Amino acid sequence: MRIIDKFILKIMKNWLKKHLDLICCVAIASCMSLAMLLGIAFADIQPVQAKLTDDSYDGNIFALYGGNGSIVPPRISLAQSLQQGKAAMVVFYVDDSSDCKKFSPILNLAQGFYSKNLSLIAVSVDSLDLQKGKYDSTEEAYYYKGVVPQTVLITADGKVGFDRAGVFGFEELDTAIRDLLDLPDAPPELKFRKTDKAINEVNP
Numbered sequence: 667m668r669i670i671d672k673f674i675l676k677i678m679k680n681w682l683k684k685h686l687d688l689i690c691c692v693a694i695a696s697c698m699s700l701a702m703l704l705g706i707a708f709a710d711i712q713p714v715q716a717k718l719t720d721d722s723y724d725g726n727i728f729a730l731y732g733g734n735g736s737i738v739p740p741r742i743s744l745a746q747s748l749q750q751g752k753a754a755m756v757v758f759y760v761d762d763s764s765d766c767k768k769f770s771p772i773l774n775l776a777q778g779f780y781s782k783n784l785s786l787i788a789v790s791v792d793s794l795d796l797q798k799g800k801y802d803s804t805e806e807a808y809y810y811k812g813v814v815p816q817t818v819l820i821t822a823d824g825k826v827g828f829d830r831a832g833v834f835g836f837e838e839l840d841t842a843i844r845d846l847l848d849l850p851d852a853p854p855e856l857k858f859r860k861t862d863k864a865i866n867e868v869n870p
Contacts, residue, residue, distance in 0.1 A: 727770045737773060753784050754785040759815050765833050794807045804824070
């Protein structure tokens with residue numbers, strides 16, 4: 667290293683030693699100013715919370731409010747269920763509907779009791795091609811009437827046995843499913859238990 671380079675390097679080191687405290691103070695002040703600006707900018711933003719009672723999008727309603735995220739996406743289509751000779755329950759829903767949120771625990775119960783005998787097909791209305799106009803009776807959209815939630819029970823040979831809009835209790839759904847599948851009445855311990863309560867801890 668040349669003598670002049672050593673001299674310049676020495677001058678720079680001496681300057682840094684003298685002004686190091688000043689540089690640190692400026693850096694700290696800049697960080698504090700940035701933190702204050704960010705705090706002001708985001709002061710009015712509230713934390714996101716899932717709400718059962720409003721029409722807001724919170725995420726997968728079956729995971730949040732029904733305790734069973736495996737309901738969607740459906741494991742089988744209506745056409746496949748009918749090809750297998752299996753009855754189906756088609757439920758139309760949207761994730762930002764308070765009624766659909768309230769109804770999700772009912773569907774969870776139905777899947778738990780009847781999944782071996784009945785295909786549960788939860789269909790997001792947002793996924794339907796409603797511009798198509800004409801649908802085959804093996805397509806889910808064929809049964810949609812423009813409301814959510816809407817529950818349609820279809821026999822193994824493609825006949826509608828039950829079509830109900832809105833929120834209703836599991837007891838009514840259970841009776842309709844048993845009628846569709848030609849099963850005996852539900853036992854008293856099932857019929858009179860509380861079955862329409864949301865079960866996830868995020869709910870009020």
